[in-house]
Each structure stands twice: as structure tokens, then as C-alpha cells.
Amino acid sequence: MFDFSIVTSWIHELLTSVMPAGLAVFIECVVIGVCLMLAYAVIAIIMIFMERKVCAAFQCRLGPVRVGPWGTLQLFADVFKMLIKEIITIRHADKFLYNLAPYIVVLSSILAFACIPVNKGMEILDFNVGVFFLMAASSIGIVGVLLAGWSSNNKYSLIGAMRSGAQMISYELSVGLSILTIVVLTDTMQFSEIVERQADGWFIFKGHVPAVIAFIIYLIAGNAEVNRGPFDLPEAESELTAGYHTEYSGMHFGLFYVAEFVNLFIVSAIAATIFLGGWMPLHIPGLDGFNQVMDYIPGFVWFFAKALFVVWLLMWIKWTFPRLRIDQILTLEWKYLVPIGLVNLLLMVMCVVFGWHF
Numbered sequence: 376m377f378d379f380s381i382v383t384s385w386i387h388e389l390l391t392s393v394m395p396a397g398l399a400v401f402i403e404c405v406v407i408g409v410c411l412m413l414a415y416a417v418i419a420i421i422m423i424f425m426e427r428k429v430c431a432a433f434q435c436r437l438g439p440v441r442v443g444p445w446g447t448l449q450l451f452a453d454v455f456k457m458l459i460k461e462i463i464t465i466r467h468a469d470k471f472l473y474n475l476a477p478y479i480v481v482l483s484s485i486l487a488f489a490c491i492p493v494n495k496g497m498e499i500l501d502f503n504v505g506v507f508f509l510m511a512a513s514s515i516g517i518v519g520v521l522l523a524g525w526s527s528n529n530k531y532s533l534i535g536a537m538r539s540g541a542q543m544i545s546y547e548l549s550v551g552l553s554i555l556t557i558v559v560l561t562d563t564m565q566f567s568e569i570v571e572r573q574a575d576g577w578f579i580f581k582g583h584v585p586a587v588i589a590f591i592i593y594l595i596a597g598n599a600e601v602n603r604g605p606f607d608l609p610e611a612e613s614e615l616t617a618g619y620h621t622e623y624s625g626m627h628f629g630l631f632y633v634a635e636f637v638n639l640f641i642v643s644a645i646a647a648t649i650f651l652g653g654w655m656p657l658h659i660p661g662l663d664g665f666n667q668v669m670d671y672i673p674g675f676v677w678f679f680a681k682a683l684f685v686v687w688l689l690m691w692i693k694w695t696f697p698r699l700r701i702d703q704i705l706t707l708e709w710k711y712l713v714p715i716g717l718v719n720l721l722l723m724v725m726c727v728v729f730g731w732h733f
Contacts, residue, residue, distance in 0.1 A: 377673065380496030407499060411489055415637060418488075422636035424450050425683070426690060433694040454629075462625035465527060472526035477623065477630035479519030484634045484641060486512035491644045492566045494654045494674040506554055506564040509645070510547070513600075516634070517543050520619050523631070527622035535618030538608055538701055542599055545708045546606075549596035552716035556589040556723045557582070557649045570653035577652035583731055585723035590650045592716050594688065597642035599704065601635060604693035608701055639686060647681035654678045 390399035424439075424447065431438030439446030465473060490509045492498040502508050517540055524536020558564055560582055561572045572578075578586045599606035620631045647653060654674030658666045699707070725731070 377494075378496045379494055383496065411485065411499060415485060415488060416633075418640050419633040419637050420450055420454075422640055422686070425686065426636065429687065429690045430694055433691070457626055457629040460625040462627055465529075465622050467528045468622065469526040469528070472522045473622075474627070476519045476523035476526060477620075477627050477634075479522065480516050480634045481630050483512060483514075483516035483519065484637045486515070487641050488637060490566065491641065492570055492648060492653055493678050495567075495570075497675065498567055501565065501567050503563075503565045505566045506558060509566075510551055510554075513638075513641075514547065516638070523623070524619035527619075529622050532619050532621045535621070539602060539619055542602070542606065542608070542701075542704055545705060546596040546599040546712075549592050549708060549712040549716050550600055552713070552720055553589040553593035553596065554645075554649060556585055556716075556720050559720065559723050559727055560586065566648055566653075569649055570655060573652040573655050576658065577650065577655065579650045582650075582723075583726050585719050585726060586650065588715070588719045589723070590646070592712055592719070593646055593650070594685075594692070596708075596712060597646065598689050598692060599708070601638040601642055603635075603639060603689060605696040605699050606704055607693075608698060608704060639689060640682065643685035643689065644678070644682040646685045647678060651681045651685075652677070653681075 387399065387403065390402060394402075427446075427449075428438045430436075439449035442449040442452050464470070486500075487509055489499040490505055490512070492501065500508065520539045520543070521536050524532040524534075524539075527533070557569065557578055560578065561569050563569060563572075573581075575581075579590055582589075598604075620628055623631060654677050656666075656669035656672055656674075656677055658669060
């Protein structure tokens with residue numbers, strides 16, 4: 376597996392050899408920031424196009440086909456339309472918080488996106504408390520959602536924001552318990568270390584029953600965390616028009632729209648990292664020839680293939696099940712997922728203590 380830290384170290388040494396160390400670090404931070412924003416935009420484009428095509432497949436349609444080959448340019452046409460649309464100013468809204476809210480939501484998803492280890496040596500933020508930082512960064516988005524609903528001075532937006540806040544805060548518990556189950560198994564909160572521990576087998580296979588249960592809980596809770604169907608009640612078009620972003624137009628609405636799809640990828644990428652081995656290839660004990668062939672596939676290819684597979688699973692869930700009521704959503708979390716997650720965490724502790732895992 377190629378280690379990209381060799382390339383980054385060479386670039387750092389090259390820059391420090393021709394300029395002061397502080398200036399070199401500043402240039403590196405700017406370049407990384409630009410690359411992160413470009414990756415953020417590209418991932419959003421891929422997610423939106425994939426959503427339209429997967430939705431069309433499940434509904435026996437074709438999806439966008441007219442603009443560009445296979446409809447690939449339809450999304451760019453929509454982006455251009457969004458950019459030239461007027462940003463309407465609400466008369467009695469809190470203008471500062473109204474304009475700030477979408478940027479808080481995007482900032483939260485960018486911080487979480489930066490924690491994802493794409494390949495060995497390609498981690499932007501690789502802390503020894505990476506899991507803790509990810510949970511803290513992703514929680515900031517709730518503030519933006521609540522600000523958007525309240526500052527719009529619209530009852531429907533406020534109801535949508537309250538629903539979304541209650542749902543996101545509630546399901547963060549199950550997401551945290553699922554990730555904590557793997558943290559107990561690996562004894563580390565650093566994402567790169569979690570991936571390294573799966574070199575001889577992905578946790579979904581070698582983590583025993585608690586890892587499988589944690590994976591299922593994570594998929595359900597992660598879907599609710601990003602307000603995806605059947606947990607999309609905060610944005611119920613038939614009831615609340617567009618929920619907390621009803622009063623937003625132009626690129627302000629576009630920021631909410633983009634952040635939602637990138638958050639979908641982040642949830643899927645974290646699932647691929649902690650349950651499906653991240654950039655680690657698939658190895659089957661005893662099949663040395665097969666394993667050697669799998670090692671030739673680059674790590675980032677494995678990572679994106681796993682992440683997009685989880686995205687496809689979550690889209691399958693969205694377009695299969697009907698929307699839940701708010702009482703059903705909260706009942707599922709507090710009466711079922713949280714107790715099951717706590718028991719599953721205790722079961723994983725017992726597996727680790729007594730060595731029951733593979």
C-alpha cells in the first residue's frame with residue numbers, strides 16, 4: 376500500500392529549502408484548503424447526480440438524460456441557474472443570523488470532511504482524538520439549522536428547525552454509541568489507526584456480532600442524522616414546504632442543499648472507515664494469489680468504492696420506506712436504538728475482555 380506521506384514530506388522539505396518554515400507551512404495550509412474545497416464541490420456534484428440516477432432507477436425512470444451525455448451536464452446547468460438566482464432578503468428576519476446560518480452548516484460539514492482518511496498518508500486532520508473531533512465538528516451543524524429556522528421569522532421554518540434539531544441531537548447518541556463500539560475494539564480514537572487495525576480483516580467480518588449490530592445502528596442513525604428519508608420530516612415538502620430553509624433562495628439555499636449531500640458522503644465514508652476497512656483491500660485468508668491482486672488496487676480506490684457502496688445503501692433505504700412521523704422517529708431512537716446500542720457496547724466490552732472477537 377503506497378504511503379502518500381512520502382510525497383507530502385518531500386513537498387514540505389522542498390518548500391522549507393527555499394523559504395522560511397513559517398511561510399512554507401502557510402502555503403501548505405492554503406493549498407490544502409483549496410484542495411479541500413475543490414474535493415467538497417466535486418463530491419457534492421457526484422452525490423447529486425448519483426441521487427438522481429439511483430432515484431430514477433428505483434422508480435423505473437431514466438433520470439436526467441437531455442443535457443450532456445447521459446445527463447451529466449444537467450447538474451452544471453442547475454448550479455449555474457442557482458448562482459444567477461436572486462437572493463431575496465426577508466423584511467423582518469434577523470439579517471445577520473439569517474445570512475450566517477448556511478455558512479455554519481457548510482463549515483461543520485467541511486470540518487467533518489477533513490477528518491476522513493482517504494488513503495495512507497492522505498489524512499488532513501489525523502488527531503489522536505479524531506473520533507471526538509468528528510463528533511464535535513458535526514454537532515456544529517445543528518446550530519446553523521436552528522439559526523436558519525429562527526432567524527427567518529417564519530413559523531414553518533421554526534417548526535422544521537425544531538424538528539430537525541430534536542432529531543439530529545437524538546440520533547447523535549446512536550451514532551456515537553456505534554462508533555464507540557469500534558473504539559472499544561481498537562483501543563484508539565485515531566481514524567488512521569482504526570484503519571491500520573483492519574489490515575488482517577475488516578471489522579464488519581472480524582468484530583463478531585457487536586460490530587454487525589453497530590453497523591446496522593450506524594446506518595439507521597446516520598440516515599436520520601443527515602435528514603434523509605425516511606427520516607426527512609424536518610424538510611417535509613408536503614407539510615412544511617422546505618422546513619428550516621423555506622425562506623432561503625439563490626446560493627444560500629444552494630449551500631444547504633450541497634451540505635446535505637456532502638454530509639451523506641461523510642456518514643458513508645465514516646462507515647467505510649470504521650467498519651469496512653477504509654483504504655484496506657479485501658483479503659481472504661488462504662487465498663494468497665487473490666490477496667496479492669487486491670493489493671495492486673490503490674487504497675483511495677478501495678475507500679471511494681466502499682463509501683459509494685454505503686451511499687447506495689442509504690439511497691436504497693430512502694426510496695424504499697415511507698416517511699415516518701416525528702413521534703415514530705423519536706420513539707425509534709429513545710426506546711429502541713439507544714438501549715440496543717448500550718447493550719451492544721457492553722457486549723463488545725465483554726468480547727474484548729474475554730477475547731471472543733476474531
